[in-house]
Amino acid sequence: xxxxxxxxxxxxxxxxxxxxxxxxxxxxxxxxxxxxxxxxxxxxxxxxxxxxxxxxxxxxxxxxxxxxxxxxxxxxxxxxxxxxxxxxxxxxxxxxxxxxxxxxxxxxxxxxxxxxxxxxxxxxxxxxxxxxxxxxxxxxxxxxxxxxxxxxxxxxxxxxxxxxxxxxxxxxxxxxxxxxxxxxxxxxxxxxxxxxxxxxxxxxxxxxxxxxxxxxxxxxxxxxxxxxxxxxxxxxxxxxxxxxxxxxxxxxxxxxxxxxxxxxxxxxxxxxxxxxxxxxxxxxxxxxxxxxxxxxxxxxxxxxxxxxxxxxxxxxxxxx
Numbered sequence: 001x002x003x004x005x006x007x008x009x010x011x012x013x014x015x016x017x018x019x020x021x022x023x024x025x026x027x028x029x030x031x032x033x034x035x036x037x038x039x040x041x042x043x044x045x046x047x048x049x050x051x052x053x054x055x056x057x058x059x060x061x062x063x064x065x066x067x068x069x070x071x072x073x074x075x076x077x078x079x080x081x082x083x084x085x086x087x088x089x090x091x092x093x094x095x096x097x098x099x100x101x102x103x104x105x106x107x108x109x110x111x112x113x114x115x116x117x118x119x120x121x122x123x124x125x126x127x128x129x130x131x132x133x134x135x136x137x138x139x140x141x142x143x144x145x146x147x148x149x150x151x152x153x154x155x156x157x158x159x160x161x162x163x164x165x166x167x168x169x170x171x172x173x174x175x176x177x178x179x180x181x182x183x184x185x186x187x188x189x190x191x192x193x194x195x196x197x198x199x200x201x202x203x204x205x206x207x208x209x210x211x212x213x214x215x216x217x218x219x220x221x222x223x224x225x226x227x228x229x230x231x232x233x234x235x236x237x238x239x240x241x242x243x244x245x246x247x248x249x250x251x252x253x254x255x256x257x258x259x260x261x262x263x264x265x266x267x268x269x270x271x272x273x274x275x276x277x278x279x280x281x282x283x284x285x286x287x288x289x290x291x292x293x294x295x296x297x298x299x300x301x302x303x304x305x306x307x308x309x310x311x312x313x314x315x316x317x318x319x320x
Contacts, residue, residue, distance in 0.1 A: 009099075012090060012099035012100075013086070013090065013099070017089050017090065017094055017097070017099060018086055018089065018090060018099070019086050022085070022086055022089045022242050022245060022246075023238060023241075023242060024052075025245050025272065025275075026238070026241035026242035026243075026244055026245040026246075027051045027052045027055065027238070027241050028048065029241065029244045029245055029248070029275065029276065029279050030051040030240070030241035030244060031046075031047070031048035031049060031050055031051050031052070032048060032276060032279060032280070032284070033208075033244070033279055033280075033283055033284045033287070034046055034050065034051070035047075035048055036280055036284040036285075036288075037284050037287050037288050040284070040285075040288035040289075041288060051237075051241055054237065055234050055237060055238055056234075058229075058230065058231070058233050058234035058237065059230070059231050059234045061229055061230045061231075061233075061234075062229065062230050063075075063229055063230030063231055063232055064227075064229050064230070066127050066128055066129065066227050068128035069126055069127045069128050069227070070126040070128075073122055073123065073126035074123055074126040074127055074232075075232060077119040077120065077122050077123025077126065077232075078119065078123060078228075078232045078233075078235035078236045078239065079235060080115065080119045081115060081116035081117075081118075081119030081120060081235075081236070081239050082116075082235050082238065082239045082242070084112050084113075084115035084116055084119075085112075085116055085239055085242045085243060085246055086242070087112055088109055088112040088113060088246050089242075089245070089246055089249070091105050091108055091109055091112075091172070092109065092172070092246070092249045092250055092253050093172050093176055093253045093257060094249060094267075094268050094271045094272070095260070095264065095266075095267030095268040095269070095270055095271040096176070096260060096264060096267050096268075097264055097267070097268055098172065101171075101172065101173060102171070103170065103171050104170040104171070105170065105171055105172040105173075106154045106157075106158065106170045106171075106172065106175075107170050109250065110150070110151065110154065113205065113246070114143070114147075116239050116243060117139060117142075117143055117205075117207075118143075120136075120139060120214075120224045120225070120236065121136040121139050121140060121224060123224065123228070123232075123236075124136045124139075124223065124224025124225065124226075124227075125224075127224075127226070127227035127228070128227075129226055129227045131222070131223070131226045132223065132224050132225070132226050132227055134223070135214050135215060135222070135223025135224040135225075135226065136214070136223075136224050138213045138214045138223065138295055139207075139213075139214030139215075139223065139224060141213065141295055141298070141299055142204060142207070142211065142213055142214055142298065144299070145204065145298050145299045145301075145302035145303065146201050146204040146205055146211075146302055146306075148302070148303060148307050149197050149200075149201055149302055149303075149306040149307045149309070149310045150198075150201050150205070152194075152197070152307060152310035152311055152313075152314055153194045153197055153198045153201065153254070153310045153313070154170075154254070155168060155314055156191060156194040156310060156313040156314040156316075156317055157175060157185060157191065157194065157254045157255070158170055158175070159314060159317045159318055160178070160185060160188065160190065160191055160317040161174050161175040161177075161178040161179075172253060172257075175253070175254065175257060176253070176257040176258055177258075178258075179256075179257040179258030179259075180257075180258035180260065181258075183258070184255060184256045184257065184258055184259060185254065185255045185256075185257070186255040186256055190313060190316035190317045190320055191255070191313050191316075191317065192313070193309040193310065193312045193313045193316075194255075194309065194310050194312075194313035194314070195251075195255050196309050197306045197307075197309040197310040197313070198251050198254065198255070198310075199251070199278070199281065199282040200282070200302075200305075200306050200309075201247075201302075201306065202247040202248065202251060202278070202282045202283065203282055203283050203286055203287075204298070204302065205243065205247050206240065206243045206244050206247055206283065207240060207243075208244075208283050208286075208287060209286075209287045209290070209292060210286065210287070210290040210291060210292045210293050211292075211293060211298060212292065213292070213293065213294070213295050213298055244279060244283065245275060248274075248275040248276075248278040248279050248282075249271070249275055251278050252271050252274045252275060252278065256271075256274055
């Protein structure tokens with residue numbers, strides 16, 4: 001590896017598609033979500049830049065660590081979650097561009113996506129607050145709810161892009177190649193149920209209404225983040241915005257990959273537009289028209305309806 005390779009990897013990690021770009025676009029999506037929800041509720045809503053200003057304001061606040069907290073875990077948790085999300089973006093294709101790749105990208109992403117939620121659970125539990133403990137337990141139920149359908153969706157897409165002689169593929173290169181040849185998976189009738197399931201998984205993974213049982217402010221006083229303030233709280237809020245980008249980009253890679261104009265920069269811009277549209281469809285719209293589910297309703301819904309849709313696609317691509 002020469003010096004130019006090191007410089008390029010540094011650019012990928014720190015600027016694009018890494019830390020700087022991911023943070024800015026995630027905050028942009030959060031601003032779009034808040035603005036659209038406000039308009040649908042007949043309110044003017046905040047400016048699109050409001051999430052960025054909220055982040056900067058929190059960074060200037062004092063960080064108070066509870067007396068009974070496990071200080072190391074409490075302070076490290078938000079930064080561990082943020083770092084894992086930034087690494088996740090490096091493995092997801094953006095219009096044909098990807099910083100890192102491998103033969104099992106989707107498996108790596110599954111593991112990386114679990115870390116931010118676990119960081120919130122550990123951080124909230126480390127605070128010593130009973131409210132945070134309740135929120136952490138509810139967040140754990142949320143993880144158990146959406147992980148099964150998410151795995152089934154990835155298996156269905158992987159089976160649909162399987163090379164001859166293999167059961168599944170976990171490579172984004174292969175998934176993208178198949179979509180370039182046969183068209184986006186979103187237009188494959190066998191994978192439409194999986195696409196719908198993925199659209200329902202996204203807001204639950206992000207922790208967005210109506211699936212925000214872990215941070216149900218009106219029920220349990222902010223959940224795992226109840227004791228957080230200052231920079232750690234700002235980082236958790238930033239991670240929430242970045243996860244919106246990560247999940248919508250993952251949807252685009254799985255179901256809208258292979259769409260190309262022949263110009264890489266335009267393909268990237270087109271993918272970012274798709275991410276914005278997916279945000280409006282599966283988060284903003286759902287937020288505005290639905291009430292929060294109870295914990296038992298959430299678990300039942302994802303293990304029956306959403307998992308059933310994903311399983312149906314898996315069976316269709318296997319036998320049809």
